[in-house]
Amino acid sequence: MKSNTNMRLGKPSLFKQIAKNYSCYLFMLPFAVVFILFTVVPVITAIGFSFTDFNVLEKPEWVGWHNYRQLFTGDDLFLDALKNTLVIAAIVGPAGYIMSFVFAWCINDLPPFFRAVLTLMFYAPTLSNIYAIWKIIFSSDDYGIMNSYLLDWGIIDIPIKWLQDSDFILPVVVIILLWSSLGTSFLSFIAGLQSVDRTLYEAAAVDGIHNRFQELWYITLPSMKPQLMFGAIMSISTSFGVGDAITAVLGFPSPSYAAHTMAHHIQDYGFTRFQMGYACAIAVILFVIMVSTNQIIQRMLKNVGK
Amino acid sequence: MKASHRFRMWRSALRKRKVNRSKAGSFVMFTFLIVCAAFTALPLIYTVVTAFKPLDELWLFPPSLVTVNNPTVKNFIDMFVLMADSTVPFSRYIFNTVFITFAGMLLHVIFATMCAYPLAKKQFPGKNLFFGLVTLALMFNTYVTSMPNYLTMANLGWVDTYLAVIIPAIGAPIGLYLMRQFMEQIPDAVLEAARVDGSSEWQTFWRVVIPQVKPAWLTIMIFSFNGLWNLQQSNYIYSEELKTLPFALGQIANGGIARAGVSAAVTMLLLSVPVLFFVATQSNIIETMNSSGIKE
Structure with a gap:
């Protein structure tokens, strides 16, 4: 179970080292067991099951690449889900990340009290599952807030079916997700900005940096690299993994599958149809997309200021 | 001469609370922040206001976003009922x-x-x-x-x-x-x-x-x-x-x-x-x- 099993065995002192540090392993044991059992092992078994046909009741049957081939050539709904996931991630990910930084940066100039109040206001949407309120805002009848104001101002004549019309669903989803995108990365940026060494700014002012944007580029961003990298991981994981938030507003499945994402497709095949092998193949693809995007972005951010 | 000039700049830089901040820039930034914060907070404020609305006020057209005329706690009781x-x-x-x-x-x-x-x-x-x-x-x-x-x-x-x-x-x-x-x-x-x-x-x-x-x-x-x-x-x-x-x-x-x-x-x-x-x-x-x- 412990992670030391695949250490090189050639080292004569390894067993001694393990024995000497036995208390370290004891400290780690409870968390490590749960973490390995419910996070590490499932990734490996998901990869294994993705090559099988498995309906839970019967034994899994090896089918090779069949599930993957089926996903990309015989499952239009999966391709829609893939497209929706990528579109949402491509908008909400970078926009949320940049917004988190810009707001954190603006807030940082305020006195502590206002800083605390605005931090709460921006972070509050992430604090709770309050997506239900958007059902009322974007309700399809005259009483929905959006519709009633647009009608009142004479911009539209008949109420728009925001949550039923497939032309509107995806944009509405993006707005809602952007609203709640100031999450962990936002907090990390606020903290990072506060910890930048003040004397650097003062020295820079002497050395000819004249406005806040130069200051941002030459001093703030390079000093915040660790937080920027952590924030990127948080934003990427959140923006690719949207599912529950959409379900809370639109139900499952969303009307005419207009906001069907990979998370929903996993849900659909895994827990409604119990086609575990197929659902695992979708999960593996989602895993590969998330981790590889993260690795690419981490590599890019490492080069900031080099 | 040069050294004393540098020293004076250091001193003035240290005296100001923050360097490199123009008043106009701060104003623009603050306004921008308030507008964005209002956008994020409005659904939350609306939620709180709506929680205290009596039934007839829910049907107002257009709905009131930030005010309630006759606040009531009936909704909280109804939630159990x-x-x-x-x-x-x-x-x-x-x-x-x-x-x-x-x-x-x-x-x-x-x-x-x-x-x-x-x-x-x-x-x-x-x-x-x-x-x-x-x-x-x-x-x-x-x-x-x-x-x-x-x-x-x-x-x-x-x-x-x-x-x-x-x-x-x-x-x-x-x-x-x-x-x-x-x-x-x-x-x-x-x-x-x-x-x-x-x-x-x-x-x-x-x-x-x-x-x-x-x-x-x-x-x-x-x-x-x-x-x-x-x-x-x-x-x-x-x-x-x-x-x-x-x-x-x-x-x-x-x-x-x-x-x-x-x-x-x-x-x-x-x-x-x-x-x-x-x-x-x-x-x-x-x-x-x-x-x-x-x-x-």
């Missing part, structure tokens, strides 16, 4: 959410803190591999692992029990990651001093480490709290009597505009707890997040 004739009393949903949240959060904080200690302060075989896995686990989310976990739960007989939700929450990688990054800052000398005084590893951990990482455990508490408190529907739970408050909220919100008042009341109830928690711990959270960065 409305659910009284359902199969499960409303209070049961509240109990489920509170129980799952506190059990999962407390176990997570204790075990993640214990696990972070050797990872931050000791050298032993397997340490880097394990922390590498934790960092990698931040890069994907629970949708990826949901299916194999279902099978594991089924084999353990945990499907449709509280355990199915509580136990996996204990091993959330984000909590361990933040705790370890924060713990790394504890000076080794402090731990060394405790050791010289003859305290065991466990005593050192309990008496020296735990008090020093208070901001971090408050932070991972609120992260864990959020995840569990907001849990809408678990794939591993079917019984109505094990379902959570956000799930009940979803059911009420399906009732449309006539239920908007009750729906807002539940939302407000759901939102108020994490908000109060966050307000109370904000400075600790910021202190913890300061060490959240990925070090190369």
Whole structure:
């Protein structure tokens, strides 16, 4: 179970080292067991099951690449889900990340009290599952807030079916997700900005940096690299993994599958149809997309200021 | 001459509270912030206002966003009445959410803190591999692992029990990651001093480490709290009597505009707890997040 099993065995002192540090392993044991059992092992078994046909009741049957081939050539709904996931991630990910930084940066100039109040206001949407309120805002009848104001101002004549019309669903989803995108990365940026060494700014002012944007580029961003990298991981994981938030507003499945994402497709095949092998193949693809995007972005951010 | 000029600039730079800030720029920025904050806050304010609206005011056209003429607490009472004739009393949903949240959060904080200690302060075989896995686990989310976990739960007989939700929450990688990054800052000398005084590893951990990482455990508490408190529907739970408050909220919100008042009341109830928690711990959270960065 412990992670030391695949250490090189050639080292004569390894067993001694393990024995000497036995208390370290004891400290780690409870968390490590749960973490390995419910996070590490499932990734490996998901990869294994993705090559099988498995309906839970019967034994899994090896089918090779069949599930993957089926996903990309015989499952239009999966391709829609893939497209929706990528579109949402491509908008909400970078926009949320940049917004988190810009707001954190603006807030940082305020006195502590206002800083605390605005931090709460921006972070509050992430604090709770309050997506239900958007059902009322974007309700399809005259009483929905959006519709009633647009009608009142004479911009539209008949109420728009925001949550039923497939032309509107995806944009509405993006707005809602952007609203709640100031999450962990936002907090990390606020903290990072506060910890930048003040004397650097003062020295820079002497050395000819004249406005806040130069200051941002030459001093703030390079000093915040660790937080920027952590924030990127948080934003990427959140923006690719949207599912529950959409379900809370639109139900499952969303009307005419207009906001069907990979998370929903996993849900659909895994827990409604119990086609575990197929659902695992979708999960593996989602895993590969998330981790590889993260690795690419981490590599890019490492080069900031080099 | 040149040196004295430089000195004067230094002095003037130090005298100003912040350098390189034009008044006009600050004004523009502040206005921009207020507008954006209003956009984020409006749905929340509307929720609170709606929770106190009597039924006839829900039907106003156009609806009032930030005012209520005759505030009432009827919606809060209705929320219990409305659910009284359902199969499960409303209070049961509240109990489920509170129980799952506190059990999962407390176990997570204790075990993640214990696990972070050797990872931050000791050298032993397997340490880097394990922390590498934790960092990698931040890069994907629970949708990826949901299916194999279902099978594991089924084999353990945990499907449709509280355990199915509580136990996996204990091993959330984000909590361990933040705790370890924060713990790394504890000076080794402090731990060394405790050791010289003859305290065991466990005593050192309990008496020296735990008090020093208070901001971090408050932070991972609120992260864990959020995840569990907001849990809408678990794939591993079917019984109505094990379902959570956000799930009940979803059911009420399906009732449309006539239920908007009750729906807002539940939302407000759901939102108020994490908000109060966050307000109370904000400075600790910021202190913890300061060490959240990925070090190369």
